[in-house]
Structures are given as C-alpha cells and as structure tokens.
Amino acid sequence: MQLPQDFLAKMNKLLQSEYEAFARSYEEERAHGLRVNTLKTSVEQFLKVAPFGMRRIPWAEEGFYYGKEDRPGKHPYHEAGLYYIQEPSAMAVGELLDPQPGDTVLDLCAAPGGKSTHLAAKMKGAGLLIANEPHPARAKILSQNVERMGIRNAVVTNEMPDRLAARFPVFFDRILVDAPCSGEGMFRKDPDACAEWSLSHVNMCAARQDEILLQAAKMLKPGGRLVYSTCTFSPEENEGAISRFVESHPEFVIEDVRAYEGFDRGRADWVDDPVEKIGNTFRLWPHRLQGEGHYIAVLRKTDGQEQAKRTFAKPMGDRKALKDYFAFAEETLMDIPSGDFTVFGEQLYILPPGMLTLDQLKVVRPGWHIGTLKKNRFEPSHALALSLNGEQARKRWNLLRETAEIAAYLRGESLPATGPKGWHLVEVDGFPIGWGKLADGTLKNHFPKGLRWTNI
Numbered sequence: 001m002q003l004p005q006d007f008l009a010k011m012n013k014l015l016q017s018e019y020e021a022f023a024r025s026y027e028e029e030r031a032h033g034l035r036v037n038t039l040k041t042s043v044e045q046f047l048k049v050a051p052f053g054m055r056r057i058p059w060a061e062e063g064f065y066y067g068k069e070d071r072p073g074k075h076p077y078h079e080a081g082l083y084y085i086q087e088p089s090a091m092a093v094g095e096l097l098d099p100q101p102g103d104t105v106l107d108l109c110a111a112p113g114g115k116s117t118h119l120a121a122k123m124k125g126a127g128l129l130i131a132n133e134p135h136p137a138r139a140k141i142l143s144q145n146v147e148r149m150g151i152r153n154a155v156v157t158n159e160m161p162d163r164l165a166a167r168f169p170v171f172f173d174r175i176l177v178d179a180p181c182s183g184e185g186m187f188r189k190d191p192d193a194c195a196e197w198s199l200s201h202v203n204m205c206a207a208r209q210d211e212i213l214l215q216a217a218k219m220l221k222p223g224g225r226l227v228y229s230t231c232t233f234s235p236e237e238n239e240g241a242i243s244r245f246v247e248s249h250p251e252f253v254i255e256d257v258r259a260y261e262g263f264d265r266g267r268a269d270w271v272d273d274p275v276e277k278i279g280n281t282f283r284l285w286p287h288r289l290q291g292e293g294h295y296i297a298v299l300r301k302t303d304g305q306e307q308a309k310r311t312f313a314k315p316m317g318d319r320k321a322l323k324d325y326f327a328f329a330e331e332t333l334m335d336i337p338s339g340d341f342t343v344f345g346e347q348l349y350i351l352p353p354g355m356l357t358l359d360q361l362k363v364v365r366p367g368w369h370i371g372t373l374k375k376n377r378f379e380p381s382h383a384l385a386l387s388l389n390g391e392q393a394r395k396r397w398n399l400l401r402e403t404a405e406i407a408a409y410l411r412g413e414s415l416p417a418t419g420p421k422g423w424h425l426v427e428v429d430g431f432p433i434g435w436g437k438l439a440d441g442t443l444k445n446h447f448p449k450g451l452r453w454t455n456i
C-alpha cells in the first residue's frame with residue numbers, strides 16, 4: 001500500500017531499529033475481530049453455536065478473532081445483535097475504562113458505537129450511559145447499533161462537548177474520550193484516513209483533542225476515571241495531548257494499569273514536555289500484536305468540586321395516555337416494561353434512572369425505545385424486540401438460521417403462519433430478531449424497512 005512519505009519519514013525517525021518491522025506490517029493482512037454481546041448471550045453459549053472460526057483476543061474477555069473466510073456481518077446472528085464486529089485493538093479501550101453496573105458513564109465521541117456497546121455490556125443494563133456523537137449521520141448509525149445490541153439504559157445525543165459540559169458538570173463516574181484523530185493506526189483498514197493525512201492535519205487534530213479533553217474534565221466526578229484513546233501514532237496526539245492536559249489539570253493523575261502481552265508503553269522521549277507518569281500510558285503496535293495501532297491513557301480525577309444542584313428529566317405523569325401500551329404489554333409480554341416514561345412525538349421511551357433534563361439538547365434516542373403510540377393502538381419498536389430475551393414474550397415465532405424462512409423474514413416478506421392472533425416475537429435459533437403480527441394465516445413482517453436484506 002502507498003503510504004505518505006512524510007509519515008514514513010517521521011515513523012522512521014521515531015522507531016529507529018523497530019521501523020523495518022513496523023513498515024512490514026503494512027504488507028500483512030490485518031486481523032478481524034468480533035465481540036460477543038453478553039447482554040444477549042454468554043461467551044460459552046455463543047461458542048456452542050458460533051458459525052465462525054473463533055480464537056480468543058488476549059486483552060478482551062468477550063473478544064475473538066474470526067476467520068478470513070467468515071462473513072459475520074452477513075449472518076442473521078448479526079441482526080439479532082449477538083456480537084459487534086470490532087477492530088481487536090479497539091476492544092482494549094472498553095476493558096480499561098471498565099465501567100461497573102450502576103455507574104454513570106459518558107462516551108463523548110461515540111459513533112459508530114463499538115466502544116459504547118462494549119461499555120453497555122459491562123454495565124449489564126444497570127446505570128446510565130450517554131453515548132454522544134456530534135456528526136448527525138454518524139449519531140444515527142450509533143443509535144442503530146445501540147438498538148441492535150439491545151441496550152436499554154443508553155441515551156444517544158448529537159452534541160458538541162461544550163454543550164454537554166454545560167448540562168452535565170461533575171456528573172459522570174467514567175468518561176471515554178475516543179478522540180477523532182489523524183487515524184495513522186487505521187491506514188490498513190481505512191484508506192480514506194491515509195488519503196486525508198498530512199502533518200498539518202495532525203496538528204489540527206491535536207488542537208481539537210485539547211478542547212475535547214478540556215470539556216470532558218468538567219464532567220467527571222472527583223474519584224472518577226477518564227480514558228483517552230486514539231487510533232494514531234503521532235506523539236502530538238498521544239503523549240503530547242495527555243502531557244498538555246495533565247499539566248493544565250493537576251487534579252488528574254495517570255493511573256498505572258497492568259499491561260497485556262504485546263502492549264507497549266507511552267514514550268516520554270517523543271515529546272518536548274512529558275508529564276511524569278506518561279510511561280504508564282499504552283501504545284498498541286500492529287507489528288507487536290494482532291490488531292491495529294492504538295494509544296490509550298487511563299486517568300483519575302483526584303480532586304474537584306462536587307456538584308449539588310441538578311434538574312432531573314421529568315417523566316410523563318399521565319399514565320392514562322399509555323392505556324394502549326399497557327394493553328399491548330399485557331397481551332404480549334410476561335413482564336411489563338415500566339419506569340420513567342417519556343414521549344417524543346408519538347414515540348414512547350423509558351428514561352434511564354437518574355437522567356437529567358434533555359431540554360434544548362439534540363437527542364437521537366432519549367432512552368429505551370418501547371414503541372409508537374398510534375391512534376387507538378400501540379406498535380412495539382424494533383428496539384423493544386431486540387432488548388428482550390425469548391422467555392419474556394408470550395407468543396414467539398422461532399426460525400432457524402440458514403433456512404429459506406429466516407432469509408425471507410430478513411428480506412421483509414410475510415410468512416404463512418397459523419396460531420394465536422397478535423404480536424409474535426420473531427427469533428433466530430431462540431434469539432429475538434424482530435416482530436411479526438399474525439392474522440388470517442399470515443405473519444406480517446415488521447422487520448424495519450431500512451434494515452432489510454437485499455441480494456439473499
């Protein structure tokens with residue numbers, strides 16, 4: 001592959017004797033990974049049914065390399081959200097932020113959602129995750145991935161960091177800044193990053209990273225953890241960004257976290273003014289492990305003001321307006337999803353607990369999407385189907401993978417069916433994949449139009 005000459009010269013100067021091995025890695029095939037979604041299945045259960053070659057990724061409990069010939073993006077299990085296709089090195093980031101169930105977590109630069117969905121799995125449905133992405137089209141994709149992975153406790157926003165910082169000061173236990181960067185570590189995976197690269201682009205990215213970190217710092221609680229990551233090699237965006245940040249924020253310390261085999265450490269000698277513990281940060285190199293290039297720093301806020309006054313989101317009070325929803329839920333579900341309901345237009349959501357008001361913010365998904373309140377009837381959402389397990393539905397319609405029926409369902413076709421009338425949770429091998437509504441010998445297809453498969 002053709003790499004920018006200025007980039008190669010810079011890497012040669014930095015890496016010296018290691019440069020040859022680094023340059024050779026661009027001639028090699030990159031590794032492909034998927035992460036099992038433990039909100040829907042366990043690793044053990046998935047390994048029993050996995051139709052792909054699966055080899056463990058050492059630094060990610062639920063991460064696996066899959067085979068070169070495998071096409072996990074084109075399998076019904078992908079639509080059922082049983083896994084997320086994620087670059088192997090990127091899985092280290094969620095492991096290092098390590099959110100716990102019940103935490104309040106922000107993913108500030110979140111699209112398309114590889115790391116947000118990893119954080120949500122670690123939170124096991126308890127606590128609040130805000131996944132933010134300023135680019136509108138990318139925020140939509142992020143929201144679709146949150147839906148596919150069956151996440152109930154996430155809010156997806158489409159904001160700039162300073163506007164979130166004004167609303168959520170000192171609010172989060174853990175924050176991830178997976179910063180937009182010059183993408184040098186992704187040249188094998190993403191030729192666009194390679195085409196866009198220049199020394200001035202690196203400097204522009206570094207300035208933007210300083211601003212994002214500044215805003216993130218305001219939102220973290222004292223004692224909280226901030227993880228900063230990039231998929232680039234340039235010291236300006238890595239050791240440089242963290243050194244500038246810690247220098248201007250002495251209440252932050254760089255944590256000393258154990259490294260996995262193949263992880264390298266941050267390089268103090270590559271920047272002019274490194275802070276003391278910069279050698280505790282991590283560098284992941286494509287010539288030292290099976291994954292692309294990454295940089296990761298784990299920071300803790302040791303001190304700071306506690307925020308007292310907050311305006312919480314107001315749930316809707318009028319439960320009578322939800323009578324069609326409750327009628328649907330009683331007929332269709334074993335346990336009725338309940339909590340702080342909110343309505344956006346006709347759309348019904350349940351807010352995650354402890355959510356602050358979202359007024360004046362650009363919100364793509366204010367919580368768990370339950371369905372649409374139509375005139376005199378309720379229509380369940382795809383998000384509801386994907387967040388259930390089969391036992392939670394009264395009427396289920398199971399299809400087997402690799403059959404004509406599942407292919408027809410994914411193409412959006414109705415299926416001949418007999419059985420009780422009403423909403424059926426459609427499954428593939430027992431894993432929910434969408435809704436179908438049975439009447440007059442037909443299961444009407446409610447798999448969303450935008451997700452339907454063509455060419456199968």
Ligand SMILES: C[S@@+](CC[C@H](N)C(=O)[O-])C[C@H]1O[C@@H](n2cnc3c(N)ncnc32)[C@H](O)[C@@H]1O
Binds near residue numbers: 110116160178181
């Ligand atoms: C490296 S990508 C994030 C990848 C994502 N965390 C994942 O794992 O799927 C960085 C993201 O930051 C977004 N971004 C760009 N400018 C930003 C800004 N000023 N503040 C926050 N995010 C920004 C980009 O649109 C991009 O989606």
